[in-house]
Amino acid sequence: MNVILVLVGFSLLVALLGLGAFFWSVRSGQYDDPYGSSVRMLFDDERPEQAEAANPVANETTKSNQL
């Protein structure tokens, strides 16, 4: 019977990971602007020549922007 308890422990652990992921997604603001996110994924990626032009600073500031 004890094997059930071990399995239950593991299943709870996995579920807790899911809960943690949910907390993370809320904290990072993914639920703040559902409309914006839904259309943003449809935008085309930048063409290569513009991607080069875009400054490397942009990537650094992304982090600070997320607080």
Add this chain to the structure above:
Amino acid sequence: MINKEELTRCYHCGEDCRSNIILFEEKPFCCSGCEMVYEILSSNDSCEYYKFSDHPGLKYSSAELGKRYDFLDNDEIKREILDFSDDGVSRVKFFIPNVHCSSCIWLLENLRRLHPGIIQSAVQFTKKEATFIFRDSEISLRGLVELLASINYAPYISLESVDKSSKQKVNRGVYYRLGVAGFCFGNIMLFSFPSYLAIDDSVEQFIRQNFGILNIILGIPVAFYSGSGFFISAYRGLKKRFISIDLPIAIGILALFFRSVYEIVSGTGSGFMDSLAGLLFFLLIGKWYQSLTYQALSFERDYRSYFPVAVTLISEQGEESILPLKHLKAGMRILVRNNELIPADAILIRGEGTIDYSFVSGESNPVIKSEGQRIYAGGKQIGSAIELLIEKEVTQSKLTELWNQKHGSEERQNNWESLMDVISRYFTAVVLLLALVTGILWWFTDPSKAALVVTSILIVACPCALAMTLPFSFGGAMRVFGRNGFYVKRSSVVESLSQINTIVLDKTGTLTKSQDFDANLGHLELANDSYNLIRSLARHSTHPVSVAVCQALPYATALAVTGFIEHPSKGLEGTVGGHQIKLGSDEFVLGRRTAEPVAGSLYISVDGKPAGYFILNHKYREGMREVLTSLGHRYELHLLSGDNDAELSALLQFFPSKDHMNFEQSPADKLNYINKLKAEGKRVMMIGDGLNDAGALTESDCGISIADDVYHFSPSCDAILESRQFMKLATFLQFSKTSRRIVMMSILFSFFYNLIGLSFAVSGNLTPIVSAILMPLSSVSVITLITLTIYIASVRAKLNKEDSV
């Protein structure tokens, strides 16, 4: 009649181009503003903007930047507006009212294509906010704002946006609570399931012990973290001697939790933890639904969002400089340009004041002021720049005092009680009494079962379905209104709307349109065929007055106009058919002020000789007649206007008597009038648009402010109505009554569930499985019922289609 298909739609904003189509790269544009925006985008390789939606632009307004954003070069103001600035890189967040579609998001987030100094930008669509990160060395804050303004995404910068203290924090608590409740709900169900099945004894014993303990562990965060809001709210209610719906819920949660713990620990049963987690999960869904409001709209504005950030100071040497508004002191000299706001009570020392107070006092015609006269804060100067000597500080002027005085009466007294308050009071009393009586009865028949029965009653009586009723029905109605351009602050306002029996209306800007006129030919010393001269001149201008003149005159083929000049806020001139024609204010056309200024007149001169005038009236809103007639049948109507009584006779037919129509009312008069009506026991709704209505709007049982653009400034209120939806007002009020009936129906429905549950509980037969089935079933069926009936009602009221900006 012109066929709809034959209209030429502006490539940028989608509006009808009328007669003056501007072609650029073979695309039609309705005005040079829209064409300019297109030119900027196309020259920066950003025409993808037009791919994401048809005609994504909004009609371009006021192209003149001039010195409007000069104040953004001031270091102190810059520091206050910028979120942070370090190492030559700055970040700023703006509220941009014009953000409305996916194209807007794309363009603003690709703003670096338009200017290399912009490193990154991100749009928060629901709040219509955008954050920009830019390099100071390449683009200044002012440059950024002017760039945004040039593509018609001008940010809204006011005194309020500078004041950091008023910035609110995002509250994500309800998501966390909901997440925890959902997580525990799922797992507790899993652990509870085996106990519902008949398995042989030894296995059952094992499962009951171990899974029971797991259930308790999972139940603790559900009851005391996810459910904490209900305990707090119930306690707050009790402190104010008030029984809220959260009290029986809190009692139910406690009964469920401790009864379960007792059963599991003593080994007498498997407990109700699954019911508890399910209950909170559904309740929190209701709370979350309730928390979805219109984030981009502001219902609690004060004067700070109406006032500018800075003023133009004139030093003793006559030099101009920028001064942040908060440093403005009495005795200073400032310059106020065309269309700028008078920030504080002042004396006019140079220039001629034509002050538009329509937003502040409701007077429809500008007030003329000459040197030496006093000018009160809040008006807007129209015409050439004037110099003022400030008399009082901003916070002490007449306008801001009006705002400050009403803070004393924040808790407003309504003449009715919310349905849910009444029900929860009686409901709680009945449940507690029932628990007591059955407890006593069982004590005498079978004492061992008394505690069990009492807790069972408290558990099934927990008004879960009842608590879902309000957020879902009024919340549903709120969304129906929102789709139709009527935005209420929170769902409880829908109930207030349904309780109204008296409606008070403002005139200027509410019954009349603020930017639309009716021109009536007052007098014209010209042959009839000369009408066309005037019409041909007027059709070259898009100013509302010119449009009105065009409509007032008989149609004829337009003549060619040469030497056309439009003088802002003065008039038009040009040569038509060999005649030099002027059209505009008395001063512009006649060269002098007329002795007796006829309210809102427009003068004409031909070849320098006066040739008559038009009388201008504000146009009534479309459907005003129908709305007022249908409201008049069901409600007591009153009119409160800051304007003179020139329109009394025209409006009298809609109001019960002259006593109900009040003119030349000051803001304080309006507020007192509302209070007088409330003292008579009436339930008053106030509809207004301007600052002069602000006091009356907050004091009334339900204040609605009407606005052409809901994202721009409107006084604090309970609801904002898009002005072009004014004709639906009666429908909205009717719908609020329908939704109240839906609430009643679903309350009865949930009582029915409570009765079934109680019949189990009183007889001592409430088992965990009955409770685990009954609770989710009641919640889900009540939500389904409400959603369906609200939808059917909206179809019947013809409110089901999306019809808002």
